[in-house]
Amino acid sequence: MSAVKAIPRAGSKFRTKWLTIVLFLLPAVFVFALFVLLPVVQAAHYSLYKWNGLQPLDNFVGLKNYQTAFDSSIFKTAISNNVLIIVLSLAIQIPFSLFLATLLNRRFRGRGIFRLIFFLPYVLSEAITGVVFSLMLQPGSLVDSGMKSAGLGGFIQDWLGDPNFVMITLFVIISWKYFGFHMILLLAGLKGIPRELEEAAMIDGAGRLQVFRYITLPLIGPTLRVSIFLSMIGSLQLFDMVWVMTAGGPLNASNTMAIAMFKSGFKNSQLGYGSAFAVILFLFGLALALAYQRFVLRRDIEGAVTAYNG
Amino acid sequence: MTTNETTTVDTAAATVATLSAAARQASTAKRKTKRARFVHFLRLSSTSFTRYVILIIVASAILIPIVYAVLGGFKDNGQLVGDPLSLIPSPWVFSNYTDVMFGANAIVFWREALNSLIIAVVAVGLTVGLASLAAFTFARMVFPGREAFYLLFTLGLLFPSAVAILPLLILVRQIGLEGNLLGVALPQAAFGLPLTIIILRPFFKSIPVELEDAAKIDGCGSFGFFWRILLPLARPALATVSVLAVVNTWNAFLLPLILLNGADQWTLPLGVMNFSTQYVSDQARILAFTVVAILPAIMFYVVAERQLVSGLTSGAVKG
Numbered sequence: 078m079s080a081v082k083a084i085p086r087a088g089s090k091f092r093t094k095w096l097t098i099v100l101f102l103l104p105a106v107f108v109f110a111l112f113v114l115l116p117v118v119q120a121a122h123y124s125l126y127k128w129n130g131l132q133p134l135d136n137f138v139g140l141k142n143y144q145t146a147f148d149s150s151i152f153k154t155a156i157s158n159n160v161l162i163i164v165l166s167l168a169i170q171i172p173f174s175l176f177l178a179t180l181l182n183r184r185f186r187g188r189g190i191f192r193l194i195f196f197l198p199y200v201l202s203e204a205i206t207g208v209v210f211s212l213m214l215q216p217g218s219l220v221d222s223g224m225k226s227a228g229l230g231g232f233i234q235d236w237l238g239d240p241n242f243v244m245i246t247l248f249v250i251i252s253w254k255y256f257g258f259h260m261i262l263l264l265a266g267l268k269g270i271p272r273e274l275e276e277a278a279m280i281d282g283a284g285r286l287q288v289f290r291y292i293t294l295p296l297i298g299p300t301l302r303v304s305i306f307l308s309m310i311g312s313l314q315l316f317d318m319v320w321v322m323t324a325g326g327p328l329n330a331s332n333t334m335a336i337a338m339f340k341s342g343f344k345n346s347q348l349g350y351g352s353a354f355a356v357i358l359f360l361f362g363l364a365l366a367l368a369y370q371r372f373v374l375r376r377d378i379e380g381a382v383t384a385y386n387g
Numbered sequence: 388m389t390t391n392e393t394t395t396v397d398t399a400a401a402t403v404a405t406l407s408a409a410a411r412q413a414s415t416a417k418r419k420t421k422r423a424r425f426v427h428f429l430r431l432s433s434t435s436f437t438r439y440v441i442l443i444i445v446a447s448a449i450l451i452p453i454v455y456a457v458l459g460g461f462k463d464n465g466q467l468v469g470d471p472l473s474l475i476p477s478p479w480v481f482s483n484y485t486d487v488m489f490g491a492n493a494i495v496f497w498r499e500a501l502n503s504l505i506i507a508v509v510a511v512g513l514t515v516g517l518a519s520l521a522a523f524t525f526a527r528m529v530f531p532g533r534e535a536f537y538l539l540f541t542l543g544l545l546f547p548s549a550v551a552i553l554p555l556l557i558l559v560r561q562i563g564l565e566g567n568l569l570g571v572a573l574p575q576a577a578f579g580l581p582l583t584i585i586i587l588r589p590f591f592k593s594i595p596v597e598l599e600d601a602a603k604i605d606g607c608g609s610f611g612f613f614w615r616i617l618l619p620l621a622r623p624a625l626a627t628v629s630v631l632a633v634v635n636t637w638n639a640f641l642l643p644l645i646l647l648n649g650a651d652q653w654t655l656p657l658g659v660m661n662f663s664t665q666y667v668s669d670q671a672r673i674l675a676f677t678v679v680a681i682l683p684a685i686m687f688y689v690v691a692e693r694q695l696v697s698g699l700t701s702g703a704v705k706g
Contacts, residue, residue, distance in 0.1 A: 096526050097609040105521035105580055108513070113543055113575035116551035116558060123554060130557065177445065180438050187439075193692060194446045197453075200688040200695070202638035204656035205681050206665045209456045212670055219455055221473045226472060234437065254448065258699070265700035314549045317640040321660050337639075342553045343645065344602040351553050361548040366545040 117359060124352035131346075142353035151329050152354070155337040161244055162251065162333075162356075164313040170252045171304060174259035177291070181260070182267040192264070195257040202266045203254065207321030210235065210250050237323055240330035247319060247331060254318075255311070259304045266300025267293070302373050309369070313362050397679050427607060460484055460675035467670050483675035489617060492662075492672075496679060499658035506572045506654060511632040513576035515625060518583035523613050525584065526591035527599070538587075543581035549641060556645050566648045574646070583628045584699060588626040589618060598649035631690045637684060655680045 124143070127136040146152045177195065181188055186325060200207065213219040214236040221233050236246045270293060278288045294301075316335035319325065325332040332340075334354060342351025455476075459467055460483050462474040487496050524530075527536050528680070555574055556565070564570030594617060600610045610676065640656045647653060653661065659680050663673045 082411075093609075094528070095530075100526045100531055101520040101609075101613075104539075105517040105584070108517060108573065108577045109540065110573040110582050113548075113551055113580075114539075114560070116554035120550060122599035125648070151476055169416075172576060180442060183438075185435060185438070187442075191442050193689075194449050196692070196696070197685070198449060200638075200684050201681055202640065202656040202659075202684070204638075204640045205659045205677055206452075207432065208659050208673065208677055209452050211663070212453060212459075212673065213455060217468070217471075219451075222471045229645065237536055251648055253452075257449075262700060266695075310545070316549055317656075320640075320644075338549065338553070339641075339645075340531050343556075348553055348557075350602065355550045355553060363545065 081135045086097055101349070109273065114336075117187075120352045120355045122352075123349050124356045127347075128349040128351040129346040130348040136187070142350045143357070145350065145356065146353050150339055151332060153355075154329055155332040155334050155354075156357075158244055158332060159182035159313055159315065161332050162248060163309050163314060165248045165280070166252070166308045166312055167305060170256055171308060172305070173252070174256045174298070175263050175301070177256070178260045178267055179289070181264055191262070192330035196261050197257065197378060198254040201254070204321045206250070206254055207318040211322050238327055240327050243323060243327065243331045247322065250318065250322075251312075251315070255308075259308065260309075262304050263297060263300055266297045270296045271299075293316055302369075306366075306373075310362065313358065313365070334361075392422060435528065456674045456678050458680050460673060462671050464669060464671050467674075480671065483671050484679065486672065487676050487679050492676065494705060495650075495658065496676065497663075500683070501681075502568060503654040503656075505568050506575065506639075506643070507633055509569065509572035510575040510636040511629055514579035514632045516581050516589060517576070517627050518580050518628070519618065519621075520613075520626070521580070522584045522587035522591050523617065526588045537584075539549045539582045540584050543578070548578050552641060552645055555642075559646055564600070565646065566652060568647075571639075571643050571646050571654075572636075573607045575639055575642055578636060579632045580640075583632065586628050586631075587621070587624055590621055594620055606678050623694075623697075626691075627694045629645070630687075630694040633687065633691075634695065635682070637687075646684045 080151055123134070125137060125139060126134050126140045127142070128134055149297070157264075181192060213345045216235065220236065223229060234242045234246075237243055274292050275288050278292050314335055315333045316339070319331055319333055319336055320339070323331045325336040329337075335358065336353035338358065340350050340351075341354065352380070457478060458474060460479065460480050463480045466473070466476060466480075482490075521540070525533060537693070540601050559565050559570045559574070564573070598616060599612055602616055607615065638656060639654075643654045644656055647657070659677055662676050666672050
């Protein structure tokens with residue numbers, strides 16, 4: 078009798094547990110699948126068609142959109158611009174952020190204020206930042222007259238109008254906005270390094286540079302690698318600021334992948350072709366993420382595991 | 388350097404020959420420490436001096452565009468173009484700001500601010516609500532496929548969200564939400580889920596099992612525990628993810644640009660861009676509009692900086 082009673086009770090408990098899981102998880106999964114995963118899959122589907130978004134989706138062209146993309150100079154410029162921003166960020170922006178983080182990793186008067194100021198641009202919208210910088214960079218405006226009065230008049234460029242210089246200008250503004258973000262991450266990483274280690278090395282006669290090279294840098298490694306990863310992903314999807322400041326111009330010189338995709342997809346109503354750009358961007362990002370995960374971040378995970386064991 | 392100075396101190400002390408041995412020793416020691424302290428102070432202040440110089444230069448580089456925009460809004464176009472370097476407006480012009488907030492451009496500004504606010508409230512509410520529920524199952528329940536679902540969400544962080552944009556427009560059109568603020572808020576919430584879940588999960592995990600058992604014994608169901616005990620305990624973490632989500636939705640540009648189709652639905656970032664093309668020759672007015680548009684973000688930042696920083700570092704430093 079009691080055994081018979083116990084079975085339905087266990088069953089209902091089991092059912093309640095599953096009901097809870099489904100009810101709790103389903104809304105998030107549904108929204109995420111509908112608005113994030115499904116569109117990515119659809120982009121892959123559309124990319125196989127020649128389609129303007131209005132007619133029925135029936136003109137199957139296979140991989141022709143990809144072929145056209147790889148052959149076009151717009152694609153080549155766009156992807157090399159993305160790569161350029163990635164390289165410049167890794168070579169300049171992240172080291173600069175690390176340098177400032179080490180400067181702020183001491184107790185001194187005003188540290189909080191400096192941190193507050195450096196991180197401020199992160200909360201400003203990229204689009205609005207772009208508008209202000211566009212005004213500052215207009216010929217004869219703040220930047221030009223500032224340089225003239227500092228005796229640097231000879232270095233004045235057509236900041237946003239010169240196809241050879243526009244990406245450098247954009248990079249500087251991107252760094253203005255994002256170095257504080259990386260600095261905050263790295264600062265948190267630096268705080269995790271015990272001061273005693275650096276002091277011990279100093280007592281053993283290590284110079285400041287040696288301490289940085291052999292103590293700080295290896296220990297900040299995990300945070301640094303995360304920072305680098307976020308910077309790469311961010312550089313890949315660069316859109317807002319470029320769209321507001323140059324819209325990819327002059328003459329497509331500052332196109333990024335996202336800008337080129339947007340232009341062909343919406344401005345020219347070539348949704349199939351634009352989707353091919355999206356898929357290439359996706360694969361590029363995925364390959365980058367997986368490679369980074371596999372070769373760089375894995376060391377951190379292993380390090381963390383062995384640290385727990387030891 | 389230190390040894391040199393010590394020797395000079397020593398020789399200086401040695402010249403005072405008339406003093407008794409004991410007195411001499413005492414005075415040397417005293418001078419030594421005094422001198423050493425001074426040198427120490429000098430060295431410290433010289434490094435902190437260069438530190439301050441560097442930090443002040445960088446801080447000015449950050450502040451110049453902001454100050455330029457704020458003060459530029461108080462100038463007229465003659466002042467802006469004629470002498471871009473002069474810091475202080477002369478005379479001070481208030482009409483740009485008053486026009487934007489109460490005058491000719493006020494309707495546009497307040498409408499865009501309201502649109503931004505509606506989208507932010509809906510998107511942040513949805514993101515944090517749905518992510519809390521999901522993070523709860525990921526953190527405190529055991530079921531097959533849990534890690535696979537979790538991985539699915541973390542994948543969302545790995546690829547550029549611009550990828551999904553073109554089909555998203557068609558999807559939103561199909562479900563009849565094109566040109567509707569909800570049509571922006573829903574995808575925005577979806578894009579915010581991965582980061583929010585990743586930050587909340589370890590936090591929910593850290594709440595002791597004993598608490599859950601005690602609640603169960605007292606007759607609390609899973610939802611009761613989640614709602615009455617877990618969420619109140621997780622308030623700091625919820626504040627953190629909310630602040631992150633607010634910043635992300637408030638500044639979103641690409642999604643509203645594509646999914647909204649009329650000027651009366653625009654959000655502030657779209658509005659500022661459009662305003663700057665509409666009033667190309669009226670720079671002072673553009674600057675005033677810009678400043679008023681970023682003011683909420685700056686005020687929010689000053690209040691919530693701590694949550695923002697802790698959110699970003701907990702999400703990223705742990706990896």
